[in-house]
Amino acid sequence: MKHAALGLLLTVAVSAVVWLVWGVTAVPSAAIFGGIAAFIHVAAAGLLQPALVPPFERLVRRWAIGLGIRFAGVALLAVVLLMEWDRFPTLPTVVGFLGVLIPTLLSEMRMLLLTLQTGR
Numbered sequence: 001m002k003h004a005a006l007g008l009l010l011t012v013a014v015s016a017v018v019w020l021v022w023g024v025t026a027v028p029s030a031a032i033f034g035g036i037a038a039f040i041h042v043a044a045a046g047l048l049q050p051a052l053v054p055p056f057e058r059l060v061r062r063w064a065i066g067l068g069i070r071f072a073g074v075a076l077l078a079v080v081l082l083m084e085w086d087r088f089p090t091l092p093t094v095v096g097f098l099g100v101l102i103p104t105l106l107s108e109m110r111m112l113l114l115t116l117q118t119g120r
Contacts, residue, residue, distance in 0.1 A: 003041055003104070004038065004042050006038075006107060007038025007039070007100060007104055008038060010034065010038065010100040010103055010104065011034035011035055011037075011038050011100055013099075014095060014096050014100055015027050017095070017099070018030040018095055021092075022089065022091070026092035029087075029089055029093040030093060030096025030099075033077060033088075033094075034096040034097065034099065034100040036073060036097065037073060037100035037101040037104065038100055040069050040070055040073045040101065041101070041104035041105070041108070043069055044065075044067075044069050045066070045108055045111075047065055047066050047069075048062050048063055048066055048108065050062075051063075052111075052115045063112070066108075070101060070105065073101065074097075077093070077097050081093060081094075
């Protein structure tokens, strides 16, 4: 639940920034792709969470799957921007996606490092 709340909060914040910079017409694309990035984070964190208990044998594999999901999101972003460039303004859409994806990835790394330092 904490991961979903973080993703939602970041989506709202990034959408507000997009609204201030590009106007109201750019907000839906930023919000849609911010939501996709939040969903990706929830899925990746859900995969990682069960592997955060010693022994850490499954940790690297599950973390790599989470990164693969994130790369699939980047590929989806590229495909949508290439095929629907008239519906999704490029810069606001990318800001919406990466503005959520990168901070959530960093929060996941922090969680991972804290878990590995404490050993539990």
